[in-house]
Amino acid sequence: MKYVEFCCVVSNPTEDILDILVAELAELGYDSFNTEGSTLKAYIPEVAFDGNSSAAIVNKYLSADGVTISWEPMPDKNWNEVWESNFEPIIIEDKCTIRAPFHTNLPKTTYEIVIEPKMSFGTGHHATTYQMVEFVLANEFKGLRVLDMGCGTGILAILAAMRGASDVLAIDNDDWAFQNAEENVQRNASGKVRVALGDANLLGAETFDVILANINRNILLADMSRYVDVLKNDGLLFLSGILIVDIPIISECAIGLGLTLLEQKDRSGWVALSFKK
Template identity: 45%
Template sequence: MSNSIYIEYNFTVTPLQPASDILIAELGERGFESFLETEEGVQAYIKKEEWNPEILTGLAILENSLFTIVHNYVEIEQENWNATWEKNFNPIQVGDKCVVRAPFHDKPDVQFDIVIEPKMSFGTGHHETTHMMMQHILDHDFKDKSVLDMGSGTGVLAILAAKKDAKTIDAIDIDNWCYLNALENVERNNCSHIKVYEGTADLLVDQKYDIIIANINRNILLEDIPSYVKCLAKDGMLFLSGFYVQDIPQITNKCEEVGLKFENNLEKNNWVAVKYVF
């Protein structure tokens, strides 16, 4: 496969929070697919074929007088993006049992050692949503469960579920690069019983899962929650993230409409990861 061309935006953000988190969320809705948080702000990446010079027009955070955000952008090739990741990707520890690291990091002495080559995919444990979803997985029993990971990115959540002895695991992402990257990471972590698919919730036909995890964004979740519930087993659990504290009522209303009940949530820097039960 030839290297993709991406547009890299460098945003300088003052003050950093909560503006950086809001910026990432709004950029995600415009088609940006990968982000690096820096000491000055945010680096954001979008495929050139999905980009246009007016893509930031009307972005609310850029018009908010409480923050000063300046930016520039350049074209980069895939291999240069990966070099940037390697330079910035430090191991992440989740609790006292799990570490997410790159292949070039030393092997840690923990129960769950996950090796991720992130490339252009989202999901290294650095972002609050991934970190909290991993906390949920660590805190719950996955042994012999059937699991769906929607918006799987690197496959890191599916891999952790596999290491916690889930029986069957499907990982689905709409992005081709995420699909290919997850295949690599699944093999790298010897999780051959994870099946990786490229697509959307339209793939969820005649499936049943004990646990569904979906770390996407609010609007996609609101659209797809009914599809998740149709394939959630009785007494099943649904873990959702990719949205903010203030979005919980809207997400919960949609879940309650289809028979789910809010149980609890984790919170980190205004991001949340919520558990619902069937």
């Protein structure tokens, strides 16, 4: 697949501006990011690239004299292979190891998740996935029915099953992520996890004790009422994929739907929230 590299150099960037740009560009279809100092490089399949839309995102937050943007097509190569070569194992709270099949001789932890690192979101390296894993590790899942919205690689669904969930439905609207999640579920022998291709429109009469949604602000706001509809009374809703600046609007929406805020996590400017119905 051919990719385009979008480069943004910011003079005197604030602490969170590059994270904000990453979140906004991700909604345009960018799937890989590299931040070094004041430079952000973002990568998107050539067929999905729109220079004007990308520039508009930057101009929304930064004045023209404070930023330089450029883009260029990347050499045609196996980007998944390149991504795999840079994939490092991660250990969370000394309890959960997330590794690729080619990682060996790692410290033993209570839970070990093996994923084939394709380019779907959710390897545990990003702050949002890391925080959601922390939530899963800290809460009771035994015998519970779980929904994982925007499942990406399937890490959260797989871990919920390992933690004793009786049934897990994992949903993603990206075909690449859907296939990757199915592969990872099989790789980890997670027979209690079902993977589906789609979005919140798939939700019907089935109800859940716990809902995990690591997506982005706009989708969370649009689909929150559906989550509440299928969440059992006293059920828990864990949300991430949002920045600190998003907390007020996300909390207002959740509380307006009858949810109570229980906990807030903050890591590298990214936030994870837990609510109870």
